[in-house]
Amino acid sequence: MKLITEVSLPKYPFKLDHQTPTLMMGSCFTENIGRQLERYLFPVCINPFGVTYNPLSVKKELEALIHKETYIADELKQYNNLWFSFDHYTGFSSPDREEALENINRSFRSAKELLKRAGTLVLTWGTAWVYRYNESGEVVCNCHKIPAKEFTRTKLTTREIIAAYETILPELLEFNPKLKIIHTISPVRHWKDGAHGNQLSKASLLLAGEALQKQFPNLFIYFPSYEIVMDELRDYRFYAEDMIHTSKQATTYIWGKFRQVLIAESSLDMISDLEPLLKMLEHRPISSSNESQKKLEIKLLDKMNLIKTKYPDLNMANLPNYYNPEL
DSSP states (O other), X not given: OOOSOOOOOOOOSOOBOSSSOEEEEESHHHHHHXXXXXXXXXXXXXXXXXXXXXXXXXXXXXXXXXXXSOOOGGGOEEETTEEEOTTSOGGGOBSSHHHHHHHHHHHHHHHHHHHHHOSEEEEEEOOSEEEEETTTOOXXXXXXXOOGGGEEEEEOOHHHHHHHHHHHHXXXXXXXXXXXXXXXXXXXXXXGGOHHHHHHHHHHHHHHHHHHHHHSTTTEEEOOHHHXXXXXXXXXXXXXXXXXXXXXXXXXXHHHHHXXXXXXXXXXXXXHHHHHHHHHHTSOOSOOOHHHHHHHHHHHHHHHHHHHHHXXXXXXXXXXXXXXXXX
């Protein structure tokens, strides 16, 4: 008996592996899949500007990575005693102007260097609704709690999104000729837009993405995360308590689909070998005795040495270190 309407997944002309870096930008759904890749030690950079929901802000961030060398102090603004950038989310803000600038540029420089070497860029669009700062007319990534009257809220048309990416995609290819782009639409509903407004927004994103895929068939390729949630996981048990964001179970399910079609065979082997080690590192020992701690440490070292021997080029510096013998 068939209990779900399963979304068919295409065969992709390329796959992610542990040898080629991946840059991921966009909505919080990008973070969900990105953390899975990060957990399995893929060379990945996740949202170097912070979570970004609309395609125009993502495009502006990509332009910065291609054309800018650094952010300068004059580009920062101040509100409520915090210095911030309209290109970045609130996590980069600081009461100290130099600290905010350093936080921004540390992340920016790392992402710019990675984009030059990246094999894959994953872009996730969340909404077609944008906020324009009235003083400059620019679309902002984050309003930084500035009063709503300072902004004008509008919905991007499909044509506006297409036009924006018709310019940036060739620039990306010139910046990094080997780059491939995986495009996704976030399944997270923007409920403040209303049920109908959210659907119109997602439709604009989907139509723009389809047009760009036809125009750039070897560069811009779609992964149906939105459709998987809407059609395969159409049950509120796959949502978080707010009934809007997807649950951990849903993220795990989508990661399984992503892994099935977009992860190289060699990296799938690494994932299988890493899993027992990761589970040990992510759990505290049941017993607190020194003897049990020593046994666990020996097992951990043995597993780590086996991984290092089998995969000498694998960067294990970012392994989780939740286990603490003193706890």
